[in-house]
Amino acid sequence: xxxxxxxTAAADPQPAMERLRxxxxxxxxxxxxxxETHRAEVFAFLIRMTxxxxxxxxxxxxxxxxxxxxxxxxxxxxAVRPWLYRxxxxxxxxxxxKGALWTRLLPRLVDRREPVRPEGEALRAERxxxxxxxxxxxxxxxxxxxxLAAQGLAGREIAxxxxxxxxxxxxxICRSRxxxxxxxxxKEGQA
Amino acid sequence: MNRQHLDDxxxxxxxxxLAASAIDFDxxxxxxxxxxxHLATCPTCARRAAALRADASTLGRPLTLLPSRxxxxxxxxxxxxxxxRPQRLWLLAAAVLLLVALLLGAVGVGAYLLRxxxxxxxxxxxxxxxxxxxxxxxxxALAIPASDIGSGWIGLMKAVAVTESGxxxxxxxxxxxxxxxxxxxxxxxxxxxxxxxxxxxDQPALELGLTVPTSxxxxxxxxxxxxxxxxxxxxxxxxxxxxxxxxxxxxxxxERVDGGAxxxxxxxxxxxxxxxxxxxxxxxxxxASATAPARAAAWASxxxxxxxxxxxxxxMAAGSCVDTGETPFCAGMLAVAAIATGxxxxxxxxxxxxxxxxxxxxxxxxxxxxxxxxxxxxxNGLLTGVTAGGPGLVAVGTICQPSCFNVSPPGVAATSxxxxxxxxxxxxxxxxxxxxxxAGGHSFALGARNEFPALPAELQLWxxxxxxxxxxxxxxxxxxxxxxxxxxxxxxxxxRLVIVGWVxxxxxxxxxxxxxRNLSLRSP
Numbered sequence: 225x226x227x228x229x230x231x232t233a234a235a236d237p238q239p240a241m242e243r244l245r246x247x248x249x250x251x252x253x254x255x256x257x258x259x260e261t262h263r264a265e266v267f268a269f270l271i272r273m274t275x276x277x278x279x280x281x282x283x284x285x286x287x288x289x290x291x292x293x294x295x296x297x298x299x300x301x302x303a304v305r306p307w308l309y310r311x312x313x314x315x316x317x318x319x320x321x322k323g324a325l326w327t328r329l330l331p332r333l334v335d336r337r338e339p340v341r342p343e344g345e346a347l348r349a350e351r352x353x354x355x356x357x358x359x360x361x362x363x364x365x366x367x368x369x370x371x372l373a374a375q376g377l378a379g380r381e382i383a384x385x386x387x388x389x390x391x392x393x394x395x396x397i398c399r400s401r402x403x404x405x406x407x408x409x410x411k412e413g414q415a
Numbered sequence: 416m417n418r419q420h421l422d423d424x425x426x427x428x429x430x431x432x433l434a435a436s437a438i439d440f441d442x443x444x445x446x447x448x449x450x451x452x453h454l455a456t457c458p459t460c461a462r463r464a465a466a467l468r469a470d471a472s473t474l475g476r477p478l479t480l481l482p483s484r485x486x487x488x489x490x491x492x493x494x495x496x497x498x499x500r501p502q503r504l505w506l507l508a509a510a511v512l513l514l515v516a517l518l519l520g521a522v523g524v525g526a527y528l529l530r531x532x533x534x535x536x537x538x539x540x541x542x543x544x545x546x547x548x549x550x551x552x553x554x555x556a557l558a559i560p561a562s563d564i565g566s567g568w569i570g571l572m573k574a575v576a577v578t579e580s581g582x583x584x585x586x587x588x589x590x591x592x593x594x595x596x597x598x599x600x601x602x603x604x605x606x607x608x609x610x611x612x613x614x615x616x617d618q619p620a621l622e623l624g625l626t627v628p629t630s631x632x633x634x635x636x637x638x639x640x641x642x643x644x645x646x647x648x649x650x651x652x653x654x655x656x657x658x659x660x661x662x663x664x665x666x667x668x669x670e671r672v673d674g675g676a677x678x679x680x681x682x683x684x685x686x687x688x689x690x691x692x693x694x695x696x697x698x699x700x701x702x703a704s705a706t707a708p709a710r711a712a713a714w715a716s717x718x719x720x721x722x723x724x725x726x727x728x729x730x731m732a733a734g735s736c737v738d739t740g741e742t743p744f745c746a747g748m749l750a751v752a753a754i755a756t757g758x759x760x761x762x763x764x765x766x767x768x769x770x771x772x773x774x775x776x777x778x779x780x781x782x783x784x785x786x787x788x789x790x791x792x793x794x795n796g797l798l799t800g801v802t803a804g805g806p807g808l809v810a811v812g813t814i815c816q817p818s819c820f821n822v823s824p825p826g827v828a829a830t831s832x833x834x835x836x837x838x839x840x841x842x843x844x845x846x847x848x849x850x851x852x853x854a855g856g857h858s859f860a861l862g863a864r865n866e867f868p869a870l871p872a873e874l875q876l877w878x879x880x881x882x883x884x885x886x887x888x889x890x891x892x893x894x895x896x897x898x899x900x901x902x903x904x905x906x907x908x909x910x911r912l913v914i915v916g917w918v919x920x921x922x923x924x925x926x927x928x929x930x931x932r933n934l935s936l937r938s939p
Binding site for chain 1: 431432435436438439440463466467470471473474475477478479480481482483485486487489490491493494495901902917
């Protein structure tokens with residue numbers, strides 16, 4: 225834990241809670257608190273899922289907008305953190321599936337040379353950046369399962385997030401861990 | 416590769432899987448022994464097992480990144496922008512619930528009204544025990560034991576019906592423990608007089624499955640009616656898009672009905688009962704397509720156990736579903752009422768967007784073959800409730816100008832003699848008319864004025880003799896800090912109106928909140 229990447233976000237000169245002036249409602253305060261409590265970890269999860277800062281930001285925004293909408297509709301999740309991961313996971317997997325088509329078309333449409341991005345630098349700054357490169361080679365649901373497990377979610381919560389039974393989720397996690405290790409070993413062999 | 420080599424490889428692969436499994440799950444003692452024994456004799460496997468643990472540790476390392484200011488600004492803006500009206504998906508759920516209320520009104524109250532009006536002209540008069548009573552003046556807000564409410568949005572009352580022994584109410588799932596995805600149960604309450612509600616104990620038939628994301632049809636029970644073969648409740652369990660149908664003879668012991676494949680891809684909205692059969696209405700659409708054609712749908716049953724889907728004719732076209740980014744919103748039938756000549760359903764059709772949705776109505780003599788009958792319903796909006804009353808039928812809903820996301824969209828009422836042609840009129844001062852029921856020659860409707868940020872929100876009771884001219888009877892008891900009334904339902908027995916529902920006071924604590932108002936009715 226000695227080589228954590230630093231935040232790439234600009235320091236916020238005006239904490240959100242201070243923005244809530246005297247007329248703020250209880251739900252505004254509660255929703256703001258929830259956002260500021262969970263945004264970093266959910267964003268990190270989405271960065272690892274997508275390896276694309278812009279996409280991760282879009283998905284993060286979508287996730288919290290949905291939370292606000294659910295809360296305002298009287299359906300505040302009982303357990304907010306698993307709910308956030310569940311929604312973020314589904315959004316990321318859905319995006320990945322849609323993105324599969326674009327991945328095939330992109331070489332014909334754009335210059336694939338990508339600029340160096342802060343999140344890429346942050347990931348590369350990690351001691352095991354190659355792990356995340358290998359992680360990207362897993363199927364989206366397997367990748368999500370490993371990342372959710374890494375966030376400490378329980379098996380049932382992960383199962384609910386990826387819409388599988390607990391037994392199938394356990395199998396998926398185990399096989400994904402093994403697959404990830406074999407990918408890494410293959411890369412080590414190539415090096 | 417010989418057999419021995421294959422066997423060895425299987426052993427190594429199995430050990431690797433066991434090592435991976437041990438990171439997240441408890442192995443049995445036999446598995447643990449097997450793994451340890453293998454690793455002791457296979458240094459390569461031992462290194463791999465250690466590498467697996469290191470991989471997991473690396474994945475769990477915090478990655479300190481924050482989103483850019485644009486995301487913060489967008490989320491903060493969404494938080495600060497308090498909705499003037501429920502989100503559309505909530506609208507769908509609320510409409511379903513309101514339909515339930517309407518059904519209850521149509522069945523329990525409307526039927527009573529029809530019976531009563533034929534022989535006993537009824538007027539509202541003071542009673543000896545409440546000499547100054549005016550309708551709606553002495554409503555009581557009743558407390559429900561916290562243990563019967565649950566927490567958050569769970570365990571909330573959604574619909575109420577009159578039964579032979581009093582009233583039965585149904586509602587949202589009750590789950591425990593609340594912070595763990597677990598099996599939930601549909602919530603059911605009974606009350607002899609509308610007061611003193613008792614929640615029916617959890618039982619296998621009421622299980623709804625494991626909690627899953629909240630998108631999609633409303634979960635739990637959201638409509639109930641008493642008919643010729645007992646009490647029938649409908650809803651949606653958590654598993655996929657399954658349809659929930661339950662039957663009970665006393666409101667306390669329930670059996671789960673297997674609706675079968677005829678409910679595939681159905682989102683049901685309301686149930687009612689005639690003298691000989693039950694009818695469920697809703698919509699059917701392909702869930703895999705965000706813009707699939709929406710089909711109004713109805714199902715009929717003589718006993719609440721065996722159901723038959725109505726003919727999916729051209730009359731059942733309800734436009735196209737609306738892509739919401741999650742479960743599509745699909746228009747269709749939202750409420751149904753029984754009349755002497757059959758059944759009448761109301762709802763809406765949408766052109767693939769929320770703008771331009773139009774009210775719709777259907778009629779049937781037998782529950783199997785429906786005819787579209789929108790003549791006269793010439794406005795943008797939707798009808799969410801219908802009851803036997805006024806000249807024959809009274810429906811209520813909302814006018815959308817052009818969409819239903821406006822602040823306090825006006826309420827609307829429509830009447831018809833038999834469901835074939837309609838007359839409609841905005842109800843001045845009313846917003847979002849929801850439940851409707853009839854008793855004593857009057858029709859009653861509920862309106863919720865949810866005008867953020869003004870607090871408290873108001874729950875209003877409206878009364879009409881003809882279904883067109885409406886009078887606001889009395890504001891129901893004020894609930895301090897009420898932010899909105901997402902779900903309310905009304906049922907009318909011979910001598911009283913009962914309203915159930917719930918109010919959002921803040922985002923963390925919604926309160927189940929039944930109201931009871933004695934309504935004195937007497938024949939001259």
